[in-house]
Amino acid sequence: MALAACRAAHSVAGASPSSLAAAAAKPSSSLARPQFAGLRRADVANESSFGAVLSQRLQSAGTGSRGVVSMAGTGKFFVGGNWKCNGTTESIKKLVDELNSVMLEEGVEVVVSPPYLYISQVLGSLSNRIEVAAQNSWVGKGGAFTGEISAEQLADAGVKWVIQGHSERRHVIGETDAMxxxxxxxxxxxxxxxxxxxxxxLEDREANRTTDVVFEQLQAYADAVGSDWSNIVVAYEPVWAIGTGKVASPQQAQEVHAAIRQWLKEKVSDDVSSKTRIIYGGSVNGANSAELATQEDIDGFLVGGASLKGAEFGVICNAVTAKKVAA
Incomplete structure (x- = not known):
């Protein structure tokens, strides 16, 4: 929701995790209850422009004051489970059985992403209530590219989604923004x-470069994709929170999500900003997912380790109920 007083998006996003613990607990003044459309509230009057937000951030860095800008939105809550390089035939059978027994709430779209080797097994045994994603795909049409999987092959197998730009692909494998x-x-x-x-x-956040880095990465998507983002879900995953047990506070995550939404508004279009789902990833679990879900611009999650536990992953998916209550 709009806040009458809150931290500058870039300033807060650039702070270290430890420096924000106390600030996150500070109360803010409240406004009249807004009207909601979909998962987020309707546009508020007197929205700051992207340039004005950054200008204000530069002027007030350290003072912690600006109005958070968010858009109206539609679409289902989205939860993805990234199994990474984990699993065997037997353990994945057990996990799929657990997922098939979970009672999922209405209004949540769920996908899981097994290792390539087990995609067929999962497609053949998983409830059609949950779709399957790949963890990566090749840059173009298939051919003499040893070890790669093409988008055509994934689509032919029945895969509906693919994860791109995960931090492990960027920082371990070495993929560039442009690629x-x-x-x-x-x-x-x-x-x-x-x-x-x-x-x-972490070094980017501590150097106050969170939004600089995130916006550069977004620009690379926009340069290649253009103006049609109808089949894109943006996943904000602070690298320092992935698999570390450290989680961005709900307020920290919301600040960056709101900044991403404003960037989409200014750099792509109002429509893309409003409709694109922005999900959070980084040590999300059954205990923290509901509170994270209450944040206005958090439209779901990309889950790592906890997605390997069927019952807990179900709890995370059903955090959609917290989103509905907050709205």
């Missing part, structure tokens, strides 16, 4: 939905 953008555009051209990951490393 990730190109891979995403090709996957979209072959009918796949793209979970487009962005996020800063």
């Amino acid at each position: 990730i953008g190109k891979k995403s555009a090709y996957a979209l051209s072959q009918g796949l939905g793209v979970i487009a990951c962005v996020g800063e490393k």
Whole structure:
């Protein structure tokens, strides 16, 4: 919701995790209850422009004061489970059985992303209530590219989504922003939905560069994809929170999500800003998912370790109920 007093988006996003613990608990003044459309409230009057927000941030850095800008939105809450390089035939059978027994709430779209080797097994045994994503795809049409999987092959197998730009692909494998953008555009051209990951490393956050890094990554997607983001879900995953047990506070995550939404408004279009789902990833679990879900611009989650536990993943998916209550 709009806040009469809150921290500057870039300033807060750039602070270290420890420095924000006390600030996150400070109360803010409240406004009249807004009207809601979909998962987020309707546009508020007197929205700050992107340039004005950044200008104000530069003027008030350290003072912690600006109005958070958010848009109206529609679409289902979205939860993805990234199994990464984990699992065996037997353990994945057990996990799928657990997922098939989970009672999922209405209004949540769920996908899971097994290792390539087990995609067929999962497609053949998982309830159709949950879709399947790949963890990566090649930059273009298949051919003499040893070890790669093409978007055409994924679509042919029945896969609906693909994760692109995950921090491990960026910082371990060495994929560039430009390559990730190109891979995403090709996957979209072959009918796949793209979970487009962005996020800063700890040194970027501590150097007050969170939004600089995130916006650069977003720009690479925009350069390759253009103006049609209808099959893209943006996943904000601060690298310092992935698999570490550290979680951005709900307020920290909301600040960056709101900044992403404003960037989409200014750099792509009002419509893309309003309709694009922005999900959070970084040590999300059954205990913290409901509180994170109450934040206005958090439209779901990309889950790592907890997605390997069927019952807990179900709890995270059903955090959609907290979103509905907050709205």
